[in-house]
Amino acid sequence: MKTVALIVAAGKGERTGGALPKQFAHLAGRPMLLWSHEAFAAHPAVDEIVLVIGAGQEQLLADCLPNARFVLGGATRRESVARGLAAVPDADRILVHDAARPFLAADVIDRLLRALETADCAIPILPVTDTIISIDGATLPREQLSRVQTPQAFRRAILTRAHTQWEGGEPTDDAQMVRALGGSVAMVQGDAMLEKVTWPGDLASAEARIGWETRMATGFDVHRLVDDADLWLGGVKIPHHQGLSGHSDADVALHALTDALLGTIAAGDIGLHFPPSDPQWRGAESGQFLRHAADLIAARGGQIIFVDLTIMCEAPKIGPHRSAIQHRVAELLGLPIDRVSVKATTTERLGFTGRGEGIAAQAAATIRLPGAAR
Numbered sequence: 001m002k003t004v005a006l007i008v009a010a011g012k013g014e015r016t017g018g019a020l021p022k023q024f025a026h027l028a029g030r031p032m033l034l035w036s037h038e039a040f041a042a043h044p045a046v047d048e049i050v051l052v053i054g055a056g057q058e059q060l061l062a063d064c065l066p067n068a069r070f071v072l073g074g075a076t077r078r079e080s081v082a083r084g085l086a087a088v089p090d091a092d093r094i095l096v097h098d099a100a101r102p103f104l105a106a107d108v109i110d111r112l113l114r115a116l117e118t119a120d121c122a123i124p125i126l127p128v129t130d131t132i133i134s135i136d137g138a139t140l141p142r143e144q145l146s147r148v149q150t151p152q153a154f155r156r157a158i159l160t161r162a163h164t165q166w167e168g169g170e171p172t173d174d175a176q177m178v179r180a181l182g183g184s185v186a187m188v189q190g191d192a193m194l195e196k197v198t199w200p201g202d203l204a205s206a207e208a209r210i211g212w213e214t215r216m217a218t219g220f221d222v223h224r225l226v227d228d229a230d231l232w233l234g235g236v237k238i239p240h241h242q243g244l245s246g247h248s249d250a251d252v253a254l255h256a257l258t259d260a261l262l263g264t265i266a267a268g269d270i271g272l273h274f275p276p277s278d279p280q281w282r283g284a285e286s287g288q289f290l291r292h293a294a295d296l297i298a299a300r301g302g303q304i305i306f307v308d309l310t311i312m313c314e315a316p317k318i319g320p321h322r323s324a325i326q327h328r329v330a331e332l333l334g335l336p337i338d339r340v341s342v343k344a345t346t347t348e349r350l351g352f353t354g355r356g357e358g359i360a361a362q363a364a365a366t367i368r369l370p371g372a373a374r
């Protein structure tokens with residue numbers, strides 16, 4: 001049984017306004033449609049995802065989801081769904097979803113697919129809590145009303161038939177077309193997180209719903225000081241009569257920072273990502289290791305809040321280079337410099353750093369990851 005998620009994202013987002021159509025507007029640094037796309041991609045029951053975008057939005061999509069399957073939508077939501085449907089004739093079950101509802105939890109999909117086992121279609125609903133009146137002022141019985149969300153789950157055959165035979169005006173969802181055919185519509189519990197972004201203030205409200213999780217982790221590294229090597233510390237080449245030995249450029253400070261960043265997402269350590277046994281990292285510039293860790297965080301929708309570095313050595317003196325290191329690390333991570341702290345200490349001539357045998361570095365990183373919404 002093949003289950004396809006159809007994300008309709010071909011609207012103009014006129015009511016929201018803004019420079020980009022809302023489905024491409026950024027939520028926590030990522031285009032809105034990426035959020036529900038990711039939720040479907042992570043769900044084991046979803047076999048394929050097809051996006052329906054507007055003509056002229058191809059580049060916007062390519063910029064955020066270069067390998068996504070997409071078709072071009074139509075002038076109305078109904079037409080957009082119909083075009084998406086036509087592109088997946090082999091699907092048995094279809095989940096039709098508005099890109100404008102970014103925060104899709106797996107349990108909503110679970111409830112819909114379970115209900116679909118005994119119905120032609122299943123929709124997520126929420127109770128109405130406000131008093132509802134018609135435009136002529138009559139109070140409507142709110143206990144008999146529900147708010148309908150997406151995704152909506154359908155057996156494909158009936159959804160296709162509903163679209164082919166529909167004769168009413170422009171429907172605002174698909175379940176009403178199935179109901180018009182006499183199909184059965186199961187109702188499952190919706191989710192406040194699925195609120196649609198419609199009006200200008202809704203983007204800010206959606207951001208506020210994300211529920212960030214703050215994490216911190218540390219990193220530590222040591223390299224041996226040797227003659228005949230360059231000394232790289234924090235991405236800066238420092239004039240010194242000795243340098244650090246290692247497989248890469250041996251930038252002990254960037255290695256500690258890289259491990260701290262990897263730690264925040266429990267992604268192992270630098271050796272796991274860039275094995276010293278791999279010849280391609282010989283002499284490698286360590287800035288690329290740091291950027292890789294930052295990219296992994298960004299790919300999870302995370303943001304680096306702060307990094308803190310302590311370099312431990314007797315010589316050279318770090319003070320004169322502190323600002324250059326701070327600026328270089330900030331540049332590598334795309335952070336303002338007041339989010340990058342660089343410190344140094346001797347170890348009072350004690351231990352291997354005290355004897356000048358090597359340099360140690362310790363780092364801490366704080367990040368935030370999108371929480372409840374993911």
Ligand code: CTP
Binds near residue numbers: 076077
């Ligand atoms: N949609 C679509 N094709 C259309 C119109 C809408 O795929 N011709 C999609 C939208 O991109 C959105 C969903 O249907 O994900 C719900 O529609 P709506 O909230 O009305 O979005 P827009 O039509 O983009 O917004 P507006 O009506 O304010 O212009």
Ligand code: MG
Binds near residue numbers: 011
């Ligand atoms: Mg619309």
